[in-house]
């Protein structure tokens with residue numbers, strides 16, 4: 088039976104937030120040092136920024152980049168990373184057990200974002216950091232008045248505020264690996280208090296609550312206790328305390344079919360987290376005038392920590408199977424565009440990344456190619472796509488993907504761009520079948536971009552270039 092993909096461009100489902108193509112740079116391994124920042128390297132500009140990395144990232148048209156972690160945030164004191172470089176303290180770093188020179192800090196990151204043409208997203212230290220420090224950071228970045236930290240920014244050479252819009256209330260503070268791990272009760276109380284103060288200082292910011300996988304009692308409890316309006320005697324309109332809820336999930340398996348179907352867990356996580364947001368809204372009687380929080384999937388990717396062990400910091404070597412898994416991940420974000428306000432691939436350079444640097448250049452890993460295609464073409468609005476084909480019903484990773492068993496061999500999403508063109512992303516997850524399909528709802532000439540190779544183990548590292556994009560045309564009949 089020939090598989091049939093039916094696309095209905097007239098059935099517009101929801102807008103795709105361009106922020107689903109966001110990135111993440113952490114002080115981890117070679118992401119910052121030797122990745123985006125490599126002073127002295129002939130490939131770097133006058134700021135020490137790797138030009139080849141910037142050029143590659145510009146192709147992805149990345150709207151937002153999260154920084155400085157990750158787990159790194161839990162002991163990071165941002166004031167160590169400003170002012171004259173020779174006076175900045177080097178510190179032991181507890182998340183990845185490195186040595187942090189602080190030569191790359193807030194002003195360097197802001198400059199890098201400006202050169203890349205992206206918006207910064209900062210994650211606050213809710214481990215060893217204090218609310219005072221967080222407020223000072225916000226004032227340093229966004230302050231416009233004659234106040235201490237705004238003046239310190241001016242003294243450091245930046246007159247205009249950076250207007251950092253996105254701020255995260257900590258990172259994975261539920262995790263036993265975190266310095267100053269907290270319980271959900273402790274976190275919800277603290278996040279509420281921090282959110283109140285931060286929004287009093289700058290009500291225009293977007294605050295992101297630290298969720299877990301979107302499906303746990305942590306997610307339920309923290310949403311329930313933090314989706315509330317800002318309680319200020321001075322505010323006349325309802326300012327929400329929390330604008331987004333974060334979810335983190337990494338998937339992987341050394342077997343292809345569990346590997347490529349694992350990202351479907353993210354689809355379930357988004358559905359469940361979205362329901363928890365609605366539940367909190369109902370239970371807290373949040374007025375309809377207050378915007379509904381969206382999901383910030385601010386860490387996602389294919390990552391097998393065991394496979395990456397021994398590298399300088401989770402330097403994954405990706406295969407074609409992983410590239411297909413990344414394509415399924417991205418299909419999930421397109422299908423769930425109604426709920427996902429942002430998604431950040433973890434990470435942007437070297438660490439668990441599609442882009443790897445050496446002293447002499449950058450390598451685009453297998454996972455780079457689907458990311459590039461999605462970022463170029465899967466924008467605008469999600470439109471209805473239906474697939475009729477056989478299904479996979481075997482082992483899945485994690486186990487709870489079983490909730491979506493009978494997974495079609497073709498994983499599909501479709502988008503209608505602002506230019507009126509309709510684009511479809513079709514991932515053949517089968518490890519053996521070449522599924523020639525019929526596509527309904529398509530007229531005119533079609534440009535087809537194919538990401539494939541002769542083996543699922545194909546890889547682009549160590550001088551190989553086995554996976555790329557092949558372009559062909561089809562007359563639509």
Ligand code: AHR
Pocket residue numbers: 113115156157158159258259386433434439
């Ligand atoms: O992205 C790597 C790490 O994975 C991040 O630092 C942390 O938040 C997550 O556990």
